[in-house]
Amino acid sequence: MENRKLEKYLTLSNYPSEIRSKTIFQVLILSDFLGFFLLVGLPELSFILNLVLIPVITLNFWALLYIIAPYRFELSFVLFNGFWGFVTSFIYFLVTQKYIYNILEFESLLFFNLGLSFYFLSVLSVLVIQHLLLNDKIKIPEGLNAWSNWISIVPYLCFGFVELIFIATKSDDIKPLIFVGVVLVVMVFPVSTVKLIHQYIYLRKYQQEVKAEYQDLGKPKKDRMNYPEFYYEVIILDSNEVLSDEEIEAIVDKIGERVVPVDLSITTMSGKNITEEKDRFLKKRVNPEKYPYFLITRGEGKELNKIENEYKQNHQIRNFFKMIQPGELHFATENYMLDFDRIIYHSDNINEIIDYLIENTENVSDYKRLKKSNKAT
Numbered sequence: 001m002e003n004r005k006l007e008k009y010l011t012l013s014n015y016p017s018e019i020r021s022k023t024i025f026q027v028l029i030l031s032d033f034l035g036f037f038l039l040v041g042l043p044e045l046s047f048i049l050n051l052v053l054i055p056v057i058t059l060n061f062w063a064l065l066y067i068i069a070p071y072r073f074e075l076s077f078v079l080f081n082g083f084w085g086f087v088t089s090f091i092y093f094l095v096t097q098k099y100i101y102n103i104l105e106f107e108s109l110l111f112f113n114l115g116l117s118f119y120f121l122s123v124l125s126v127l128v129i130q131h132l133l134l135n136d137k138i139k140i141p142e143g144l145n146a147w148s149n150w151i152s153i154v155p156y157l158c159f160g161f162v163e164l165i166f167i168a169t170k171s172d173d174i175k176p177l178i179f180v181g182v183v184l185v186v187m188v189f190p191v192s193t194v195k196l197i198h199q200y201i202y203l204r205k206y207q208q209e210v211k212a213e214y215q216d217l218g219k220p221k222k223d224r225m226n227y228p229e230f231y232y233e234v235i236i237l238d239s240n241e242v243l244s245d246e247e248i249e250a251i252v253d254k255i256g257e258r259v260v261p262v263d264l265s266i267t268t269m270s271g272k273n274i275t276e277e278k279d280r281f282l283k284k285r286v287n288p289e290k291y292p293y294f295l296i297t298r299g300e301g302k303e304l305n306k307i308e309n310e311y312k313q314n315h316q317i318r319n320f321f322k323m324i325q326p327g328e329l330h331f332a333t334e335n336y337m338l339d340f341d342r343i344i345y346h347s348d349n350i351n352e353i354i355d356y357l358i359e360n361t362e363n364v365s366d367y368k369r370l371k372k373s374n375k376a377t
Contacts, residue, residue, distance in 0.1 A: 004253065009134060009202055010210055012074065015326045016221070019070035019077050026084055027063045030190070031056070035091035038098075045101055045112065048094045055087045071221045075210070079200040085193030086123060092187040093119045096180050100163055118159040123194050130195040134202075160184040231304055232264050232361055233337040234353065235295040237282075239271040243292055251292075251350060259357045265330065267338065281340045288346075294353045297342040299333070307333050 014022065036056050039048060062080055065073045097112050106112075131137075163184075167177045203210055211217060216224040236243070236251060243251075252266055274282070282288060286295070311332040312319040336342075345356050 005134065005136075006202075006206075009199060010206055010213065012078070012214065014074075014077060014081075016071045016074045018325060019066050019074065021323050023063050023066040023070075023077075023080075026081075026088070027059060030186075031059060031084065031088045031091060034186075035088060035095060038095045039091065045094075045098050048098060052087075052091055052094060055090070059084060059087050069220065071224070072218060075203065075217055076200075078196050078203060082194055082197035082200060085190040085196065088190040089123070089187050089194070090119070092183050092190070096160075096163060096183050099180060099183075100167065103167060115159055115163070122191060126191060126194045127198050130198045134198075229301050230361075231299045231301060231337065232357065233297045233299070234264065234266045234357075235297065235338065236266065236268045237274075237288060237291055237293040237295065238268055239274070239288075239291045239293075241270045243268070254350060255354055255357070258354050259361065264357065264361065265337065267334070269338070278340050285340075286343070286346050288348065290348055293348050294346065294350060295340070295343050296345040296353060296356065297337055297339065298344045299337050299342060303336065304333050307336055 036052070039052065062083070066077055066080065070077070093115065097115055100106070101112070160180075164177060164181060167180060234255065236248065238248075248268055255264075255266065286293075308329045311329060312324060315324060318324050345353070347353055347356075
């Protein structure tokens with residue numbers, strides 16, 4: 001297994017500030033309201049409720065941890081998310097079966113048992129393919145990053161196609177066909193989320209590395225480290241757009257290997273994003289002789305907090321329900337951080353940029369999460 005691949009696999013994809021709203025939406029809306037309640041309405045296959053009742057109760061009680069204390073239970077949310085994917089996809093499977101038995105008036109359980117086998121085969125294939133991908137047993141063609149998700153659920157997609165054919169031939173009403181089709185499409189998301197169970201196993205296996213990377217993991221919000229006074233942005237000037245995605249990723253990784261401040265963002269700025277005013281500034285004050293060229297800007301924490309608070313005020317309803325994502329706040333502050341008047345250092349040598357960051361930024365961080373953007377706004 002490549003070290004870079006393992007490092008990415010040990011990265012937590014959810015910010016703790018997102019966990020509460022994500023839990024409420026996924027459990028109460030997707031699992032309970034759009035899933036479990038639909039099972040209660042139809043009389044067919046009444047034993048189904050007994051199959052899913054305990055998992056649903058477990059899911060809802062478990063969800064309370066992440067609603068009450070999302071920061072403290074941040075790591076286990078990965079496992080919870082995988083469990084949510086399994087339970088919710090199972091609920092959606094049962095919904096389609098109940099609906100099909102109601103429409104087609106089947107009496108035998110053969111169709112249900114066959115579908116159940118294909119469902120569990122799909123869940124198992126998600127975990128197996130995730131393991132094979134991580135250990136380089138299979139390769140994904142360049143640019144098809146979602147390939148594994150689709151291949152892993154092919155067994156159930158095939159059976160779902162058979163279900164749709166049955167409904168189309170047995171019913172003259174198109175509504176059941178549309179309903180089952182929509183449920184099958186929505187089901188793709190929770191089924192693919194099951195792979196997080198596999199990721200959690202590795203997070204526990206390499207818990208010392210994870211703890212070193214996320215030093216405040218498991219601590220409540222009030223005990224986590226404060227953000228520094230200044231925030232920094234590394235701007236990669238790629239005027240002629242000669243850098244490939246792999247080269248940009250290599251530059252970001254090189255910075256990340258030696259600089260770990262939470263207050264650092266990295267942005268790639270191509271020629272089409274450089275305004276006339278910025279171009280005049282570059283020629284007069286910076287005068288880069290070759291590209292890629294690197295700029296460092298610095299912003300004050302108070303000013304950035306002010307911009308973020310103004311953004312929240314303009315989206316009060318979404319802010320009330322904790323639906324504003326950290327990425328949104330990052331983009332809201334980009335105009336401020338990409339202002340060339342805020343440039344404090346520049347060079348055509350990436351090592352000089354890294355040395356400056358090491359000397360002048362606070363290498364104490366809550367998380368090592370370098371926010372990346374392929375183009376400036």
